[in-house]
């Protein structure tokens with residue numbers, strides 16, 4: 001059987017850098033990627049309006065100075081095609097493709113306890129033995145297909161936002177239904193509304209969204225970004241979310257009404273997700289959060305013509321920012337269009353999908369096309385669909401049956417030399433995924449070097465360290481407002497999924513300090529075998 005030092009599963013942002021870094025350190029690497037191209041989430045999510053909500057200057061690799069200097073971002077928030085072009089450029093520039101097998105899904109990863117090596121099997125029949133297995137699967141890569149009766153009977157075309165046809169979908173003149181109003185739906189709905197004859201939006205839960213504030217990047221801004229990278233990256237690495245922005249220095253409740261309003265207006269004009277972090281206590285104090293909710297509601301009501309429609313679009317069930325805040329380009333204004341209809345499926349749930357449309361609230365809505373913007377089995381779904389078998393034949397799915405259990409997000413007891421990147425137990429989806437991926441890959445690469453330097457074969461999280469980290473993660477989450485929303489962070493969107501707050505909420509910079517200190521302490525909490 002073929003042997004390699006490292007198998008990396010996934011050729012998205014984390015997997016591409018993992019290949020580059022492990023190869024640079026002298027390891028032989030095999031990457032497997034289920035998609036037909038590199039790019040991970042940016043390969044799959046091609047729905048109209050798909051765009052990143054982290055600024056492109058920050059949502060880019062920092063590991064190579066020349067790459068930073070050579071690549072020109074055209075917009076403040078890059079579109080999916082531009083990010084995909086960038087990731088393909090990275091794959092070519094660092095000659096990564098020769099070690100990536102595309103259209104190849106890993107189905108089994110099994111530990112040989114006698115050698116502590118991983119046997120990796122794919123759906124194309126490949127088998128390889130690896131000393132290390134690195135899961136770079138992406139926390140949002142396992143689609144949630146809703147269990148609505150009759151879905152498969154629909155005669156028109158059905159597209160989940162995360163598996164969009166590569167040549168696009170022409171909605172011109174069509175009657176379209178969109179189920180779901182999370183980030184994907186909120187980005188896609190205004191674009192679909194521009195061409196569809198009729199657009200019916202099936203909303204179960206309204207969502208907070210902030211105008212993205214996208215603008216083209218002009219020459220002077222680009223030059224300033226390139227000159228300012230060292231400082232920008234340094235601040236990002238220390239920050240709460242992996243981008244170089246700081247909240248207001250005082251509590252939302254300690255400033256005057258005028259000062260508070262001014263702070264919110266400033267963030268509002270800046271646009272984007274940082275609105276939910278205007279004040280440092282916005283996600284820990286409900287009264288502070290309410291001030292942000294009130295400001296948001298005033299802004300949104302002012303752009304919606306019909307107050308009854310506005311009532312339906314204003315969330316009442318969770319603090320602002322406790323679910324991933326969305327960013328949009330004219331989302332709320334879209335409901336002023338005569339061809340757009342908002343259907344409250346909380347008040348009257350969808351009865352069934354029929355060959356010709358959707359039966360809901362005692363009426364039948366005729367549709368030609370259906371868009372499922374219904375999200376993901378986040379953070380654990382992509383890991384658990386691989387049959388990962390560790391010590392004593394225990395699967396990762398069994399080990400995580402009551403919720404994911406990791407040490408630092410990186411290691412799992414009973415699974416030596418297996419690393420999970422940007423998953424549960426790490427800041428993950430709460431941070432800038434590119435810098436987070438680099439942090440994780442660098443940590444793992446340094447750990448591999450450290451193992452060799454002390455003559456150890458393997459590294460494995462200790463059960464007591466896992467217990468402590470799981471406790472720490474849940475205690476930190478409980479001190480915030482985050483668990484108050486029925487979010488995918490908690491698994492609340494998937495029927496039967498254990499309700500556990502999965503990301504580490506303590507902040508990206510704090511997390512980085514913790515994992516670096518663990519390494520400096522000789523990988524405290526890990527067994528070197």
Ligand code: N01
Pocket residue numbers: 051052053054140146147148161179180181182183184185187202203204205324327345373374375376429488493
């Ligand atoms: O998924 P979601 P998403 N019947 O889970 C509804 C990232 N992202 O793909 O809230 C009716 O947020 C569901 O309703 P409810 C970002 O991190 C980033 O939109 O469960 N409705 C909800 O409205 C984001 O948070 C970007 O009641 C059903 C929607 O479907 C994450 O990906 C862009 C239903 C799902 O929303 C996921 O976003 C896109 C049912 N049976 C995504 N089942 C950017 O960078 C589900 N829903 C900008």
